Amino acid sequence: MKHLMKFLVQLTRSLNTYSCVRHPGNLISPLRSTNPLQLRIATALDQKKPIVQVLEQWQEQGNQVKPSDLRCMIKKLQDSDRFYHALQTSEWMSSQQVYHLFPEDITSRLQLMETVLGLKEAENFFEIIPEMLKDYSVYNTLLSFYTRSEETLQKAEATFEKMRELGFLLKPSPYNLMLSLYSPLRNQDMVNQLLIEMEENNVEPR
Numbered sequence: 515m516k517h518l519m520k521f522l523v524q525l526t527r528s529l530n531t532y533s534c535v536r537h538p539g540n541l542i543s544p545l546r547s548t549n550p551l552q553l554r555i556a557t558a559l560d561q562k563k564p565i566v567q568v569l570e571q572w573q574e575q576g577n578q579v580k581p582s583d584l585r586c587m588i589k590k591l592q593d594s595d596r597f598y599h600a601l602q603t604s605e606w607m608s609s610q611q612v613y614h615l616f617p618e619d620i621t622s623r624l625q626l627m628e629t630v631l632g633l634k635e636a637e638n639f640f641e642i643i644p645e646m647l648k649d650y651s652v653y654n655t656l657l658s659f660y661t662r663s664e665e666t667l668q669k670a671e672a673t674f675e676k677m678r679e680l681g682f683l684l685k686p687s688p689y690n691l692m693l694s695l696y697s698p699l700r701n702q703d704m705v706n707q708l709l710i711e712m713e714e715n716n717v718e719p720r
Contacts, residue, residue, distance in 0.1 A: 551583055565599050566606050581613045588622060601626040617649040624655050633659055633666075650682045654691075661691040670695055686712070686720045 551572055558568045569579055584607045591600035604623045607613055620643055628636035640648075640656055653673060660670035674692055677683055689712050696704045712719060 549583070551577070551579065552587065555587060559596070559599065565602050569603070569606055581607070584613075585619070585622075592622075592626070597626055597629045601630050615647065617647050617651055620647050621651045621655050624652060628659055650677075650685070653677050653680070653682055654685075654687055657688055657691050661695040664695065664699055667695065667699075683711075683715060684717065686717055689717060690720070 551568075554568050554572065555565060558565060573579060584603060588600045588603050588607075591597070591603065601623070604619070604626055607619070608615065608623070624636055624639060624643075627639045636656075636659060640652070643652065653676065657670060657673045657677065660666040660673055670692065674683075674688060677688055682688065689708050693705060693708055696708070709719075
């Protein structure tokens with residue numbers, strides 16, 4: 515019991531840290547960036563112009579938009595709480611059909627969909643993601659949405675079971691998310707069951 519209580523205290527602390535508190539920062543300031551495209555993006559944001567328009571004009575002028583630049587912009591937009599603009603950029607990147615998308619691109623878009631448009635739209639997007647791109651991070655992100663409320667308990671359990679089938683339960687995060695859902699519900703049986711499963715799978719609690 516002491517071991518269980520100690521673990522739950524650690525879990526609560528880690529989740530409070532993760533719950534993320536998003537750190538508002540400055541996007542790319544024209545005074546701090548030497549990247550010409552980032553300069554244009556920053557100026558467009560200051561002038562409340564659509565980012566997509568800037569990207570398309572950049573291409574029309576014969577310039578290349580590198581995927582690394584797009585990923586960097588999306589990350590900086592997220593870090594500065596400009597989630598709507600980050601989603602616009604992510605959607606534009608997918609719509610071009612010239613970039614090779616990776617699971618981390620899909621994970622980022624899924625997070626932005628939920629933040630900007632809500633859980634239902636994020637679920638709809640998840641359904642159309644090609645199976646080959648639904649890796650651990652994508653499923654774990656979906657699970658994080660469902661473990662925020664007991665109202666989505668069944669969806670959380672179904673997602674967790676799917677992750678088990680796919681062999682994705684080799685890291686502590688999915689267990690921590692489910693424990694964060696079961697503990698407030700005082701479902702001690704499920705808490706104990708998950709802790710036992712973690713031990714059997716050699717998953718160290720964090």
